[in-house]
Amino acid sequence: MGFVVTIVGLGVIGASLGLALKDSPLVEELIGVDPQDHVGKEAVALGAVRRTEKLEAGIENADVVFLCCPLERLEEVIKQAAPVLKPGAVVTDVGSVKQVVMEWFRRWLPGGVYGIGGHPMAGSERTGLAGADRYLFENAVYVLVLPPGTPSGPFETLSQLISCTGAKIITMDAAQHDRLVATASHLPHLAAVALVNQAGKAPEALGLAGGGFRDTTRVASSNPAMWEEIFMFNREAVLDQLDGFIGELNRLRGYIAAADRQRLRQELQAAQALRESVPRGARGALPSACEIITVVLDRPGVIGYLGTVLGEGGINIVDIEILRVREGDGGTIRLGVPSVEDGEKAVKLLRDQGIKAWMR
């Protein structure tokens, strides 16, 4: 009564998906396809798929096919798959850009096969099978893009499967998706790249780089090949966002050059208010409704001690950041807890142990 599910491309996303789906009662067969034979074998050994097949044999009986290959190869795979898919099959992808994918689905898939775009907003610091993690999608936003006229059946099938991974499904149209990720993800990446390359002109500056620089440019560390694809496949929206951003910078530049303190402060205040409104607990993490700052001695075991004090009090730490550490001396730590009540309780528990703590 379950579905035959095929995952094409057993990298970190495909294999994580497999691990998240394999025990679901909705899944009757879980087949993997990968151009590299050894990857397929390893995926079976890991339990990410039950068996592997070549593309055609792997998808011919599939009810749902997840295409987890790089955007670069996706159109070719869709073309190859199209004539083999059975009527009623649902095909979905996991790419970071959606308009181009929806166009490929429209162009190549036969009538009666449903192409639904997908973008799980989760990533890993590792690539390939070694990074496979059955919890990768837990609490992550998973965007689905339905072509006009999609019947409810294929959407329900796909939603049910994706829900098994713990992801939160939202739907939007492809153009809207591409615009929003250009703003929320692609533009910040370009800004980080430009900031780092600008700093590279005066490398001594990197010696003064503190937490602000590190935070602002962190994403510039990620996979250049993947980002090159994203910028190429979402050119229009990215260029649009870049132009808006350069416009914002020029506006700030004008206020600074004219020493227009009032307008400059308005910009800084607007940004502060807006930034505070961004939901906390990103990285697909649970939102931490409440933050606590605590000052502790920095010595082996102190994180354990903190965690144990709160753990014994039944308080879960959903976010943690070491703000400052002093060798052999003390550290300031930010903790996120799920609710204000938890926060109040945590502060009390810590203070009862003589630990300086306060709610932020």
Added chain:
Amino acid sequence: MGFVVTIVGLGVIGASLGLALKDSPLVEELIGVDPQDHVGKEAVALGAVRRTEKLEAGIENADVVFLCCPLERLEEVIKQAAPVLKPGAVVTDVGSVKQVVMEWFRRWLPGGVYGIGGHPMAGSERTGLAGADRYLFENAVYVLVLPPGTPSGPFETLSQLISCTGAKIITMDAAQHDRLVATASHLPHLAAVALVNQAGKAPEALGLAGGGFRDTTRVASSNPAMWEEIFMFNREAVLDQLDGFIGELNRLRGYIAAADRQRLRQELQAAQALRESVPRGARGALPSACEIITVVLDRPGVIGYLGTVLGEGGINIVDIEILRVREGDGGTIRLGVPSVEDGEKAVKLLRDQGIKAWMR
């Protein structure tokens, strides 16, 4: 035989400095000056200074005066202090911009009084006395700017005192300082402000904002009034960096518009390599030479358990970040430890407990 030290301005920096200096054998008297009487009283109660005085009485016998007031008020305070200071006194500030301060020192201080610029690169998420922390400067970079011809005596006096706070002193000239902080700190701040305000044009985008957006824009949350001052007092260097940055963005824009994948990839790769070269463990933290990724169950006490396992093994956690959390299920945590040996030992200790862990 110790010094008479006066701290003018008992906000978070001044009061933290007082707490860090008060027990030093180098300090014979520790006097506080603050325009608000109640702040002075609270600072004495906190032990941040031993007594308070009005400005003139507070500084007339001082060997070293730390001016810890906002840049906005600094010139006025220097003018008031100048006629009262005793010959041989050292005056220093804690502002984020140095050329303008050195000019004020030059203009107002009498001969035989030494104005040395200072910039402790440490901040607090709290303002005022409530944020005072005797460890604030521990391991922080503390820039000193010596005017040409400063004798070694005043520099040594000031260095000795600052060393008591645990800060790491580096010296540079004022113009170089202002250029480097424009690159490493002021420009990233403007970029974050512009990114947030750009995203504010399509607020739905904030709902898709993940860890990348949060990291990149985190600094936009900080104090608008302080940043307004910084941009005003470091206008030239900031405008220069903004122009360079807009140039970088336009270059990226050109490559994307022309679909010049090769040049685009070169930029992304250059940024990745440069970003990886930035010393880790910022925020004045100890560098964590080695990073470990571990996957644990997410339940109350698990951070405590992790910390305890490593603490009992004598391993100090110098950095910690929750990469992903899944409700009631599992989490991926990045740990920084001081050395590769510690990292190897930590991975072994965790694996012995059945915890998935690897070195990054």
